Amino acid sequence: MDWNEMQVQQPTVMNMLKRSIEKDRLAHAYIFEGMRGAGKKAVAMLMAQSLYCPYKQDAAPCGSCSECRRVEHGNHPDVMLLEPEGASIKKAQVEALQKELTYKGMETEVKIYIVNDADKMTASAANSLLKFLEEPESPTLALLLTENVHFMLDTIISRSQKISFAPPELERRIEMFEAQGSSKTAAALLAKLPDDVGGNYTGENSDWIVQGRALVIQLVEEVHHRPQQMLLTLQEKWLTHFKDREELDIGLDLLLFWYRDLLTVKYGQQNLAYPDLTERLEQQVILMSETEVAKRLQLILDAKRRLRANVNAQLLMEHLLLRLQEGS
Numbered sequence: 435m436d437w438n439e440m441q442v443q444q445p446t447v448m449n450m451l452k453r454s455i456e457k458d459r460l461a462h463a464y465i466f467e468g469m470r471g472a473g474k475k476a477v478a479m480l481m482a483q484s485l486y487c488p489y490k491q492d493a494a495p496c497g498s499c500s501e502c503r504r505v506e507h508g509n510h511p512d513v514m515l516l517e518p519e520g521a522s523i524k525k526a527q528v529e530a531l532q533k534e535l536t537y538k539g540m541e542t543e544v545k546i547y548i549v550n551d552a553d554k555m556t557a558s559a560a561n562s563l564l565k566f567l568e569e570p571e572s573p574t575l576a577l578l579l580t581e582n583v584h585f586m587l588d589t590i591i592s593r594s595q596k597i598s599f600a601p602p603e604l605e606r607r608i609e610m611f612e613a614q615g616s617s618k619t620a621a622a623l624l625a626k627l628p629d630d631v632g633g634n635y636t637g638e639n640s641d642w643i644v645q646g647r648a649l650v651i652q653l654v655e656e657v658h659h660r661p662q663q664m665l666l667t668l669q670e671k672w673l674t675h676f677k678d679r680e681e682l683d684i685g686l687d688l689l690l691f692w693y694r695d696l697l698t699v700k701y702g703q704q705n706l707a708y709p710d711l712t713e714r715l716e717q718q719v720i721l722m723s724e725t726e727v728a729k730r731l732q733l734i735l736d737a738k739r740r741l742r743a744n745v746n747a748q749l750l751m752e753h754l755l756l757r758l759q760e761g762s
């Protein structure tokens with residue numbers, strides 16, 4: 435990822451940081467908040483390169499000198515990266531970081547630490563971090579990266595400058611999921627799911643999404659062409675795959691994407707959730723008017739809402755399938 439590429443993807447963020455670097459007016463702590471794939475970590479690395487690169491032009495680092503390469507490869511002694519170990523970032527990790535930061539004899543004046551998924555700090559880790567956000571012993575630049583800024587301590591937010599990243603374009607999100615080992619078909623769906631959901635089903639875990647996808651395709655086919663089978667499929671396959679409320683919600687999303695695709699196909703737009711099934715979508719959309727598709731979208735959204743009210747999953751789905759079939 436180079437500077438110019440990020441400049442294209444996140445112009446507001448990059449212009450702001452560029453000005454601050456050029457005028458030597460960086461804050462001591464930044465919160466980079468935005469969706470997965472928005473480039474938060476890449477920008478953090480570019481900032482580190484910019485601060486250490488002897489060959490930078492304006493604020494843009496050269497990207498190829500030894501300083502730039504050390505930052506890129508994660509072995510620059512003055513750039514520290516903190517990430518969750520397991521589900522959270524623990525106090526001991528923050529303390530170890532603090533120790534490193536106060537260790538003298540480093541190569542540069544400013545030390546940088548990047549905390550990835552900063553909202554995953556435990557309460558005691560966050561409080562520990564807060565202490566040296568308030569009184570760093572030596573010049574430091576903190577870059578706190580998060581997809582869920584509302585989970586972070588107010589006291590940390592108020593001591594940092596918050597920078598919001600624009601959501602990444604859909605194509606880029608698809609590429610990102612593919613780079614993480616998901617198939618093309620899984621990536622097209624994951625990219626459309628909410629961030630905190632899609633992120634759990636990447637790489638090897640994306641098989642579950644692929645199987646769920648096959649079930650959606652089967653069920654929709656049955657709803658519209660072989661309704662006598664749909665309740666059996668629901669019972670034997672759907673409910674055993676989408677087992678709890680969380681999973682069922684994803685199942686409903688996948689179903690929702692199918693009907694959205696029908697509208698998309700009608701208008702010849704891009705970015706389908708089921709891009710390999712254009713033909714089947716086209717065949718199905720002939721049978722329904724735009725209003726009829728919209729009605730079904732509404733039915734699925736209603737089901738998603740009712741799901742939150744702790745209703746019985748089987749009854750909810752039976753009711754939904756019958757109404758999808760009738761279209762009313």
Ligand SMILES: [Zn+2]
Pocket residue numbers: 487488489490495496497498499500501502503
């Ligand atoms: Zn350089």
